[in-house]
Amino acid sequence: MDTDIVAEDQAILDDIALRLSDFGRERGNLIPILQMIQQRHAYLSPGSIKMVAEYLEIPTCEVYGVATFYNQFRFHPPGKHHIKVCLGTACHVKGGDIILENFERKLGIKDGETTPDKEFSMERVACVGCCALAPVVVVDEDVNGHVAPSKVEGIVLGFQIEKERQEREKQENESG
Amino acid sequence: MSENNSKAEEIVEEKAEEEEQEKKKEEKVIPYLEDVPFFGLQKLIVLKNKGIDPELIDEYIAKDGYQAAAKALLEMTPEEIIAEMKTSGLRGRGGAGFPTGLKWEFANKSEGDIKYVLCNADEGDPGAFMDRSVLEADPHAILEGMIIAAKAVGAHQGYIYCRAEYPLAIKRLNIAISQATEYGLLGNDIFGSGFDFHLEIYQGAGAFVCGEETALMHSIEGKRGMPRPRPPFPAHQGLWKKPTVLNNVETYANVPQIIFNGGKWYAGIGTETSKGTKVFALTGTVKNIGLVEVPMGTSLRTIIFDIGGGVPKKKKFKAVQLGGPSGGCVSEEFIDTPVDYESIAKVGAIMGSGGMIVMDNQTCMVDMARFFMDFVQDESCGKCTPCREGTRHMLQILEKITRGEGEPGDIDTLEELSEVIKDAALCGLGQTGPNPVLSTLQYFRDEYEAHIFEKRCPAKRCPALLEFEVDEEKCIKCGICFKRCPTEAITWEKKQPAKIDKDKCIKCMTCITNCPSDAIF
Ligand SMILES: Cc1cc2nc3c(=O)[nH]c(=O)nc-3n(C[C@H](O)[C@H](O)[C@H](O)COP(=O)(O)O)c2cc1C
Ligand code: FES
Numbered sequence: 290m291d292t293d294i295v296a297e298d299q300a301i302l303d304d305i306a307l308r309l310s311d312f313g314r315e316r317g318n319l320i321p322i323l324q325m326i327q328q329r330h331a332y333l334s335p336g337s338i339k340m341v342a343e344y345l346e347i348p349t350c351e352v353y354g355v356a357t358f359y360n361q362f363r364f365h366p367p368g369k370h371h372i373k374v375c376l377g378t379a380c381h382v383k384g385g386d387i388i389l390e391n392f393e394r395k396l397g398i399k400d401g402e403t404t405p406d407k408e409f410s411m412e413r414v415a416c417v418g419c420c421a422l423a424p425v426v427v428v429d430e431d432v433n434g435h436v437a438p439s440k441v442e443g444i445v446l447g448f449q450i451e452k453e454r455q456e457r458e459k460q461e462n463e464s465g
Numbered sequence: 466m467s468e469n470n471s472k473a474e475e476i477v478e479e480k481a482e483e484e485e486q487e488k489k490k491e492e493k494v495i496p497y498l499e500d501v502p503f504f505g506l507q508k509l510i511v512l513k514n515k516g517i518d519p520e521l522i523d524e525y526i527a528k529d530g531y532q533a534a535a536k537a538l539l540e541m542t543p544e545e546i547i548a549e550m551k552t553s554g555l556r557g558r559g560g561a562g563f564p565t566g567l568k569w570e571f572a573n574k575s576e577g578d579i580k581y582v583l584c585n586a587d588e589g590d591p592g593a594f595m596d597r598s599v600l601e602a603d604p605h606a607i608l609e610g611m612i613i614a615a616k617a618v619g620a621h622q623g624y625i626y627c628r629a630e631y632p633l634a635i636k637r638l639n640i641a642i643s644q645a646t647e648y649g650l651l652g653n654d655i656f657g658s659g660f661d662f663h664l665e666i667y668q669g670a671g672a673f674v675c676g677e678e679t680a681l682m683h684s685i686e687g688k689r690g691m692p693r694p695r696p697p698f699p700a701h702q703g704l705w706k707k708p709t710v711l712n713n714v715e716t717y718a719n720v721p722q723i724i725f726n727g728g729k730w731y732a733g734i735g736t737e738t739s740k741g742t743k744v745f746a747l748t749g750t751v752k753n754i755g756l757v758e759v760p761m762g763t764s765l766r767t768i769i770f771d772i773g774g775g776v777p778k779k780k781k782f783k784a785v786q787l788g789g790p791s792g793g794c795v796s797e798e799f800i801d802t803p804v805d806y807e808s809i810a811k812v813g814a815i816m817g818s819g820g821m822i823v824m825d826n827q828t829c830m831v832d833m834a835r836f837f838m839d840f841v842q843d844e845s846c847g848k849c850t851p852c853r854e855g856t857r858h859m860l861q862i863l864e865k866i867t868r869g870e871g872e873p874g875d876i877d878t879l880e881e882l883s884e885v886i887k888d889a890a891l892c893g894l895g896q897t898g899p900n901p902v903l904s905t906l907q908y909f910r911d912e913y914e915a916h917i918f919e920k921r922c923p924a925k926r927c928p929a930l931l932e933f934e935v936d937e938e939k940c941i942k943c944g945i946c947f948k949r950c951p952t953e954a955i956t957w958e959k960k961q962p963a964k965i966d967k968d969k970c971i972k973c974m975t976c977i978t979n980c981p982s983d984a985i986f
């Protein structure tokens with residue numbers, strides 16, 4: 290298992306090494322490089338941050354300083370399903386904070402965290418630009434409008450049922 | 466004979482009447498665009514090109530696109546462009562309302578061979594999407610505005626700082642830039658005028674404070690996006706310490722039409738001090754949600770009630786919030802205020818970048834103040850103490866009040882902290898951060914007092930101050946709460962009032978917001 294993780298990490302680092310040469314070694318490229326890494330691998334691992342620091346010849350802490358300043362960057366792998374709860378003004382007026390609370394309670398994680406089984410991660414965002422549908426929740430790429438607490442149950446339940454179905458099928462296939 | 470005659474007359478009359486009604490019916494079915502208040506009361510300058518294919522430069526060109534750039538590059542001197550901009554009276558649409566012509570003049574007069582033109586497409590106000598739709602629907606207008614600005618100040622390189630949360634906007638900007646480059650409208654020797662201008666997109670990484678001009682420049686330089694004290698102003702020392710002009714998306718979108726139609730034409734729209742139009746993102750408890758563009762000086766009432774169609778049935782208008790976390794709210798009493806920079810400031814709000822959120826009697830104003838303070842505190846970059854520590858204290862007090870633990874003296878402390886932060890903070894984030902608190906205190910002080918002294922939330926929005934009990938006299942026994950409750954905490958039978966089991970209740974507010982008779986308290 291551990292060797293798997295190491296191999297995965299190494300694959301990420303190899304991929305980044307390959308892409309780094311597209312960028313000049315100027316300081317101004319720091320944020321674009323971090324964005325490229327996150328876009329390809331969904332988060333910034335400690336190894337990748339060190340690699341960037343070496344490439345730009347700046348201290349690792351400096352890279353962390355910049356990366357942690359911006360909301361965009363994640364330092365842990367996100368879950369299989371990523372839930373974005375809109376807490377923009379229009380969504381707040383229509384109770385977006387209550388929806389966030391419901392997700393937190395249902396999944397047992399707080400904003401910015403991932404469930405231990407790596408199924409779900411969640412973050413709060415500000416205005417996704419469909420205020421007419423407030424309160425809005427974006428699950429993976431799907432926009433869910435007019436979300437009520439009962440719909441929260443439904444969204445999570447939907448994924449759980451889907452997962453159970455897949456597992457059952459897998460078992461059936463294995464046994465059959 | 467005469468009988469017949471009169472009968473015929475009757476028939477003719479009936480027929481005429483029928484025709485009349487038919488005509489009226491027809492008119493009712495398809496009225497002219499101008500006759501629908503939603504469209505008729507708007508004036509489209511920035512949104513003029515809505516509906517064109519933003520990924521085809523030819524469609525933009527067919528709408529007189531790039532004619533202004535040609536005029537500016539081939540026929541006008543930088544001084545003439547600046548004079549035209551000054552005549553127009555255009556003021557920055559990013560929030561502060563600084564005269565655009567003047568800003569360009571400062572940068573033009575600044576010494577240096579290398580200068581930059583930047584576009585602020587960071588749109589951070591968490592309830593506003595005006596810039597986004599211009600970027601997505603009419604990207605060439607921004608490119609053209611920036612070309613003209615570049616000529617006016619003598620810059621040959623520009624950046625559009627666009628937030629990464631707008632992937633479609635970034636995609637369309639990229640398409641627009643490559644098409645414009647292909648047509649010779651960007652790059653070297655544009656229109657054969659000998660003038661060079663190159664444009665790049667820079668993706669923001671999600672920090673509200675990066676909308677502030679000096680922070681934005683630090684971010685492009687690859688640093689933490691923290692503001693610095695001004696002076697020196699960016700017009701003298703901006704990006705990489707070179708003279709720099711930064712304008713908002715909507716500001717640039719106005720520029721081509723000012724150059725094309727003349728500054729005098731633009732100055733003819735709007736009020737004495739605020740010229741032209743303004744785009745607002747109208748949201749909240751209002752029937753028609755969306756973007757509206759109106760001449761400056763239009764009253765808030767016209768925007769909300771005539772264009773926006775007013776608040777939906779059974780709800781009551783309470784206040785409108787302008788300018789997001791830097792702004793304030795306007796209560797019903799001042800709803801006839803015209804939208805121009807000065808009048809809006811006089812009633813305790815700001816024009817802002819264009820967020821306009823309509824709130825009804827179910828919105829708790831203390832909770833709104835807490836919401837914006839939470840945002841400001843979260844986005845405070847931490848560089849200056851008044852903003853970093855002050856907003857944290859204000860947030861703690863507001864949270865305490867909404868939890869029902871407010872104490873006498875809290876309001877005074879809030880006011881005192883507000884004054885200090887406004888005076889002492891380094892950048893606009895802190896300087897305007899207390900505004901939502903101050904303006905709700907100005908109009909809705911009684912709500913704060915109800916929370917603190919009576920432990921009561923008049924809007925029924927703060928869960929900690931609610932009992933979650935059913936008033937059996939008010940209950941109409943409809944069972945809606947029973948059906949909607951996500952935790953089965955409510956029991957109900959036909960013709961019986963509902964009952965809430967407090968052990969199962971998670972205070973999710975579903976029953977309260979859905980109760981048709983306001984029976985749960
Ligand atoms: C905290 C803070 C956030 C800001 N956010 C934005 C923004 O998202 N978009 C914007 O155009 N201007 C924003 N501004 C205003 C800019 O600093 C700047 O005044 C503006 O972009 C100048 O352009 P204008 O003159 O065309 O308005 C912000 C200012 C502050 C202090
Ligand atoms: S505030 Fe949530 S979509 Fe705009």
